Amino acid sequence: MVEEIRSRMIELLPRLRRFAFALTGDRDKADDLVQDTCERALAHLDQWKPGTSLDSWMYRIAQNIWVDHHRSRKSQGGENTLDEVENLMGQDGRNVTESRLTLAAVTEGIARLPAEQKVLVAMVCVEGISYKEAAGILGIPIGTVMSRLSRARQTLYASLIEAPQQAAEPVAARAASRER
């Protein structure tokens, strides 16, 4: 049983890393968070109810650790360096500059969001978790999930539009083309 849970945790690692990266905006911090999450989960395995979603439980642990850490350090927003963003993109040919700028705008926009909004963006938009599951993980009503998430997305959209011209253009252009 325990071995199977370990294997499911290993299987979850890529998604957990992505979630943690969206929260922290930093590769190393993300991996530290993932490691803390897995260790805490295994140490408190008796608190997980078999039959319930292990994934949800792990996301909850990750976000609890992150929120605690975040509170204790009293928020210091975007530490994303351009290097970070370059690492993310790799050497992807011709559109790399445009993509990188959009990417930077997205990660920096997310980094500036309040913690409780950032968590929801990471769960729903990055991880594809449903509103209902997110509400369950965080122990808040689904209406709260939707209002927080809606505000976060409006803010983020505004920052994408206001971002430097080169960055905003592809996003805005695509948004506009959708209008027609």
Next chain:
Amino acid sequence: MGQVTDEILMAYADGELSPEETQTLEALLHRDATLRMRLAPFVVTRREIANTYEPTLDEPVPEHLVAAILRAPIPARDRPTRERKPAASSESESWLGRGLAAIGATLFPHGASLATAASVAVLISTGAVLGGWLAGPSAPAQEAGLIATTGSGITASGALARTLESTPSGTASATDANGAAIVPVMSFHRADSDAICREYRVRNVTGEPDYAGLACRADDGVWRVAVHVETPKATVVHTETGSQTYQTATGPNAPAVDAVADTLISGDALGRDEEKALLENGWRPASS
């Protein structure tokens, strides 16, 4: 739908509305440009955020994270001992050995993405102790058409798929065009689902490597490969006219495959008659 709130528009962009709500809203969107403008932020943010973080999934997972999971102490709860057919069992007691089992299992169950499988496979090949073992589909096997990587993961194809579907354990398939004979070694029920899994060996007469592996049958009849590793060349093979009988007891050990089987198996391997009944019934339980 009354007043269309931002939350409703967002739920539409996120695919959270019911079919009826979607239909109603789409009718409104069709004739209301202002509404479409209000929808844009949600569509754009969803897409741009997903695109931004998607590449993270394809990165190899750092080895220390896997090690942290494998090494963390087990709380004093369950640690059941399972009975298992001794035939080709070779228990691996190190955490790395157990890790292999865990990693092997990740290649198959619970809808693991191909990206997951690929990044974990990279990990295995970097493990010093595991040198020489190929986890995941190896290039030669892929060329021989026994294994395919599809959108739904790593699956058996060609002669391997046919043999798993229709050949009893202990019987070799006819040698295929590439000179490979496949022998299912045993079949068993998975512990965590109704699926049937079969362990197999692939013997190549042409000098290509031999393989051992394990595949489980999904509801759609596709055999999904949980583990597929290269093994030392077999030594004992009886050749009869036109077919080959494989001596499993003296066949090559495949600790990696056994370890994965141990994590998946429920009870013992299927008996000969039990397997025959299932095989003849398309791997479905006879009654029900």
